[in-house]
Amino acid sequence: MAEVLSEFADHLRLEKARSAHTVRAYTADLRGLISFAGARGVPLTGIDLALLRAWLAEQTRRGAARTTVARQVSSAKTFFAWAAREGIVDDDPAIRLQAPKAHRVLPAVLAPEQAADAVATAAPDGADTDDPIALRDRLIVELLYSSGIRVGELCGLDLDDVDDDRRVLRVIGKGDKQRTVPYGTPAAAALDDWRRRGRPALATAASGEALLLGARGGRLDQRMARTVVHRATAAQGTEIGPHGLRHSAATHLLEGGADLRVVQELLGHSSLATTQLYTHVSVERLRAVHDQAHPRA
Template sequence: MEWTYALDQYIAYIRDIRRLSPHTVSNYQRDLSAFAAHCDSEKILVFTVAQHDVRFYANQLRRAGQSSKTLQRKLSSIRQFYQYFIKIRQCYDNPALGVTPPKQGRKLPKVMDVDQLSQLLTLDADDPLQIRDKAMVELFYGCGLRLAELASLDLADIDRSAKQLVVTGKGNKQRLLPIGKMALEAIGQWLKVRSTLTSADEPALFLSRSGRRLSHRSIQQRLKNLAQQQASQQHLHPHLLRHSFASHLLESSGDLRAVQELLGHSDISTTQIYTHLDFQHLAKTYDAAHPRANRSRRDENSEND
């Protein structure tokens, strides 16, 4: 079968039978046409393509500067193309199976420095909404909360006398967090004026002007407005405050496990990326903490003798 006929048959299938969106069909067509042109230039027929041919093509694209994300999409297009012809029994092997692009590097998160945050939090709050917004920022930064976690907080989740907070995170997993002095003070100020916006039976901690639980969108917009009021050039959003919480805490304590628990991460590798932790710090932590890694001074001295 010629490449042109095979491509036309597959594109008709995903467009007319699977009814994929025009944008998706266009991506498939572009990716597969490029692969077909490569195979034509190498004189490789549609159903004689081998795994090493696909791997060679992927390596060519990588050397040409294609990103890992783009390579993943193009390899996926080739896999789906051959999977279709296996399904209708026109071929028996998928040459793209087992061919993977290099892992895409994760971007390090942006953080605000301590001075920037201190300046941001010097807001003179004199009306209920400003007082509420300051309390939200203090909680985001003071406890490292996700947007959904803060939005779902109820009055009952805060124990001011014990200085702690119950948070419901991903997978409905709960964790108990300490609340710092500045966050407690800000919450206390908010609770003094909260009753002006709602009735006594409303459970939500943070409320809108109409007395209802604040939506995610509203919280994001209020943070943006707060940054503008403080003439900050930084785009303020919940995850920036969470990143900053984790980074500043790790820099001060060096305790990766504690930061992992506070953030509610199930995998410590997530925390490692989240907090800019480099390999040297990890190695030092391992050497100092692991019983099989930590050599005694006596061992070191004996090697020096």
């Protein structure tokens, strides 16, 4: 089974262009499924639809979220479709397996003034500091909010992915899809400060072309970027992570009059339905303001 899962992981990485996070999650799901089947004396080739449903029911009984169960369904369907093509199993038992509908939760977002304060909190001395970590942390929050990119996309940026003349970033998103994303004037200033006074102080032979660096000179780790964002936003009373800044950017774009399809392109959503979630956030805000401000609300 270890060899089969290793081959499946290669399939996900090389043919499906799935992220390292997705590969880890899918293979972990499958190890859990195989363990569940093995405890019942069922080999891989004996797994059927009934056993798959029993496995998912067990996950639900243990308190797994709908989103987690939905991912486990995707893991099983992707694996067995591949295994059937490769002749590892005779038939695909997951072809009729269905995922539960996930609850759509309105994301927490910052108000525009909170987002501005979060940037200031990330680097208290602003552009006047000579501390390379402070300059980097300011840029992390500024770029995530200004461009709405994912934290993985941020950490994957190289120096030549920045087009100063057009003020855009070249971003490699999910599925290795490339898109161009603009950023604002404050982010441009933060970028300039980081590249002139911050990055040279941290750069080593191991830095390569990475735009953002860790304290030891290697490419910035996503966990550190998340820590920076959580620390900066906690001071605003609404602690959120990088994805919350992405939610905030999308919401503020729509509230400012941006077209939904433009926001879809900026965020790199494959489906417009995903982007439409942010319209609900804007409506909720409008309703809250109406309830508070209108004399006959």
